[in-house]
Amino acid sequence: xxxxxxxxxxxxxxxxxxxxxxxxxxxxxxxxxxxxxxxxxxxxxxxxxxxxxxxxxxxxxxxxxxxxxxxxxxxxxxxxxxxxxxxxxxxxxxxxxxxxxxxxxxxxxxxxxxxxxxxxxxxxxxxxxxxxxxxxxxxxxxxxxxxxxxxxxxxxxxxxxxxxxxxxxxxxxxxxxxxxxxxxxxxxxxxxxxxxxxxxxxxxxxxxxxxxxxxxxxxxxxxxxxxxxxxxxxxxxxxxxxxxxxxxxxxxxxxxxxxxxxxxxxxxxxxxxxxxxxxxxxxxxxxxxxxxxxxxxxxxxxxxxxxxxxxxxxxxxxx
Amino acid sequence: xxxxxxxxxxxxxxxxxxxxxxxxxxxxxxxxxxxxxxxxxxxxxxxxxxxxxxxxxxxxxxxxxxxxxxxxxxxxxxxxxxxxxxxxxxxxxxxxxxxxxxxxxxxxxxxxxxxxxxxxxxxxxxxxxxxxxxxxxxxxxxxxxxxxxxxxxxxxxxxxxxxxxxxxxxxxxxxxxxxxxxxxxxxxxxxxxxxxxxxxxxxxxxxxxxxxxxxxxxxxxxxxxxxxxxxxxxxxxxxxxxxxxxxxxxxxxxxxxxxxxxxxxxxxxxxxxxxxxxxxxxxxxxxxxxxxxxxxx
Numbered sequence: 349x350x351x352x353x354x355x356x357x358x359x360x361x362x363x364x365x366x367x368x369x370x371x372x373x374x375x376x377x378x379x380x381x382x383x384x385x386x387x388x389x390x391x392x393x394x395x396x397x398x399x400x401x402x403x404x405x406x407x408x409x410x411x412x413x414x415x416x417x418x419x420x421x422x423x424x425x426x427x428x429x430x431x432x433x434x435x436x437x438x439x440x441x442x443x444x445x446x447x448x449x450x451x452x453x454x455x456x457x458x459x460x461x462x463x464x465x466x467x468x469x470x471x472x473x474x475x476x477x478x479x480x481x482x483x484x485x486x487x488x489x490x491x492x493x494x495x496x497x498x499x500x501x502x503x504x505x506x507x508x509x510x511x512x513x514x515x516x517x518x519x520x521x522x523x524x525x526x527x528x529x530x531x532x533x534x535x536x537x538x539x540x541x542x543x544x545x546x547x548x549x550x551x552x553x554x555x556x557x558x559x560x561x562x563x564x565x566x567x568x569x570x571x572x573x574x575x576x577x578x579x580x581x582x583x584x585x586x587x588x589x590x591x592x593x594x595x596x597x598x599x600x601x602x603x604x605x606x607x608x609x610x611x612x613x614x615x616x617x618x619x620x621x622x623x624x625x626x627x628x629x630x631x632x633x634x635x636x637x638x639x640x641x642x643x644x645x646x647x648x649x650x651x652x653x654x655x656x657x658x659x660x661x662x663x664x665x666x667x
Numbered sequence: 668x669x670x671x672x673x674x675x676x677x678x679x680x681x682x683x684x685x686x687x688x689x690x691x692x693x694x695x696x697x698x699x700x701x702x703x704x705x706x707x708x709x710x711x712x713x714x715x716x717x718x719x720x721x722x723x724x725x726x727x728x729x730x731x732x733x734x735x736x737x738x739x740x741x742x743x744x745x746x747x748x749x750x751x752x753x754x755x756x757x758x759x760x761x762x763x764x765x766x767x768x769x770x771x772x773x774x775x776x777x778x779x780x781x782x783x784x785x786x787x788x789x790x791x792x793x794x795x796x797x798x799x800x801x802x803x804x805x806x807x808x809x810x811x812x813x814x815x816x817x818x819x820x821x822x823x824x825x826x827x828x829x830x831x832x833x834x835x836x837x838x839x840x841x842x843x844x845x846x847x848x849x850x851x852x853x854x855x856x857x858x859x860x861x862x863x864x865x866x867x868x869x870x871x872x873x874x875x876x877x878x879x880x881x882x883x884x885x886x887x888x889x890x891x892x893x894x895x896x897x898x899x900x901x902x903x904x905x906x907x908x909x910x911x912x913x914x915x916x917x918x919x920x921x922x923x924x925x926x927x928x929x930x931x932x933x934x935x936x937x938x939x940x941x942x943x944x945x946x947x948x949x950x951x952x953x954x955x956x957x958x959x960x961x962x963x964x
Contacts, residue, residue: 374802379814386818482693498944500895502902503918503937506925513926547895554952558959598804605809609899620810624903627813639814643805650801 357658364654368647375643376429379636380422386632429640435633437626444637448619452641455618458538458611459603459645463596465543466552469493471592474556478564478587490553497550501606505541505613512537538614546606548599555595556588563587585660597653600646694953701887701950704943708760715758722751724758724912733929746917746932747924755912756939762913766827767893771886773831778838779882783869785839786846793843800836808833809899821905823897830896838885845878880958884951891947898940914940 428435434444470493477486496504563569563583572582608620615621619638626635714720721742728749736744743752785796812829819825849855858868874882894914900906901915902922909916914936921933 371798371801371805374798375805378802378806382814382818487693494945494948495941498891498895498941498948500898500902500915500918500937500940502899503922503933506922506933510925550948601804601807604807605899608807608809608813609902612903623810623813627817627903627905630817632817635814635817639806639810642807642810646805646807650804 357662360658360662361655364651368651371647372644376426376640377422379639380425383632383636384418434637437634438631439629444633447622447634448637448641451617451619451622454616455607455620458542458607458616458618461539462543462546463603465540466546466549470549470552471556474553475560478557478560493550493553496544497547499545501541501545502609502613504545505610508537508541538610538616542603542606542610546603548602551599552595556591559591560587590657590660593653593656597650600649604642604645694956697949697953701946704946705950708943711757711760712764715761720754720757722754724750724754725910726750733924733932736931743935744931747920752932752935755917756914756936759912759914759917759936762907762911763894763897766823767890769824770827770831770834770893771889773828774834774838774889775882775886777832777835779842779874781835781839782842783846786843787869796839800839803833803836806833808896812900816905823907826900827893830893834889834892841881841885842878845881846873849873849877880954884954887947888951891944894940894944
């Protein structure tokens with residue numbers, strides 16, 4: 349790639365970065381408004397069973413500036429967030445940012461691994477049915493993707509645990525302990541379960557198959573075929589790369605949502621499990637941090653998707 | 668004048684060919700399966716509402732805990748409290764019906780509003796609605812619901828409001844691209860030239876004549892989404908609460924007995940979820956295929 353063709357692309361990508369920053373600002377505002385409008389406050393739910401009277405609670409609550417208008421509160425809160433100070437968890441007292449990063453890495457392993465599993469299963473099916481049309485094998489495989497996308501993910505998780513316990517003698521372990529010889533197999537299980545049944549497989553197959561078969565019926569593919577050139581090479585960018593990045597970026601939120609459930613089933617110490625715990629305890633700072641971090645993941649995914657789009661076809665940037 | 672209006676209606680209504688003429692046989696099979704599922708959902712809603720059930724869904728029978736299917740007139744067996752699973756399955760659809768309709772109505776109406784604003788007028792409105800859509804799409808739905816549950820209270824209608832609002836961007840982008848496609852056609856220009864009001868053009872010629880099948884498809888997919896979300900939430904303990912049956916909390920409570928080898932109490936509702944969601948997905952997808960093929964012609 350010549351430098352002359354790279355320069356406008358860097359400009360376009362920095363524009364995308366600016367848009368992403370604006371969106372993150374909006375996200376923080378939405379999250380702040382949820383916090384601001386919520387009727388209960390963390391103090392009352394924390395102190396509910398512990399103090400004899402409500403007086404202690406109100407005293408603790410009104411301490412940091414009672415009558416500050418909401419936009420000052422938002423700006424102060426935002427300033428803290430930008431400095432990396434997400435507050436500390438009400439339940440454990442640990443700083444939120446460090447906790448979220450610690451568990452976020454585990455969630456990242458889980459989601460990226462399961463994304464890989466989904467793609468490894470879905471892409472061959474889609475490519476074959478785009479090339480060969482609807483055959484009996486393709487139909488069975490496509491139905492399979494519909495079935496696994498419609499299964500409740502925790503039910504599949506329980507079945508997998510049951511089979512692994514009774515057939516292979518593997519037991520649920522705490523993440524990271526290496527007491528058993530085959531323990532790494534057990535750590536692969538959540539990845540497979542989430543990859544199979546995160547509800548996105550049928551859509552990946554559908555989207556990729558449609559786009560690829562549309563591109564394969566274009567005239568330039570016909571020309572390539574007549575010349576004896578590689579069809580795969582000519583259809584790769586438009587028929588394969590763009591649809592895959594599109595659908596993956598669109599489905600990252602769903603996979604993160606599925607991760608909440610799968611982490612719960614398999615005791616995976618990730619962000620989703622912590623979000624669940626925080627929702628139970630009404631631990632606001634923690635769940636705010638998790639929501640912001642999850643939104644950051646999603647934005648990062650769609651940033652990569654836009655970047656790939658622009659690299660492949662700079663005309664996309666004008667839309 | 669009347670003749671021209673007729674003309675507009677005809678040309679605006681390119682999709683007037685009945686769908687079974689353009690559909691392949693396999694699409695027809697999918698569609699009839701999907702319609703069967705929709706019908707079964709309605710029938711079981713009515714059965715549950717009128718109390719026309721094989722057993723009392725709340726009747727506890729301690730002599731018959733987790734019975735296998737087809738014992739003593741319990742066609743699908745009993746659950747961990749001896750309650751009849753079939754009756755609970757039928758009445759469990761009520762947990763989704765009204766909240767699901769709320770979510771779908773919210774998603775469709777908000778999505779249509781944003782889509783029309785962005786597609787018909789464009790410009791700054793387009794930018795604004797794209798921004799809002801991207802904003803809503805950035806939140807993983809389950810995490811956002813957990814945030815709402817933590818901030819407010821675990822209530823199924825609140826959850827469904829969140830689901831509806833977060834589904835709106837998908838509808839909006841579909842409507843927007845449909846309108847941008849339609850605006851290249853002559854009939855909207857002709858309608859404007861005839862002096863029809865914007866409201867008439869939008870509601871009659873765009874939404875009613877050209878977008879209604881798209882909206883129906885989104886509604887079916889939305890219902891599937893609602894069932895899956897409620898199932899996940901039931902597992903996490905924020906869904907419909909226990910004495911009231913929902914498919915999600917039936918799977919969840921049955922799954923506790925999985926390790927004892929009692930699969931049935933959890934598998935029956937899981938299969939119900941599977942078959943229903945597959946029905947909605949197949950219906951939506953094959954209707955979508957047919958529409959796309961029609962547009963290409």
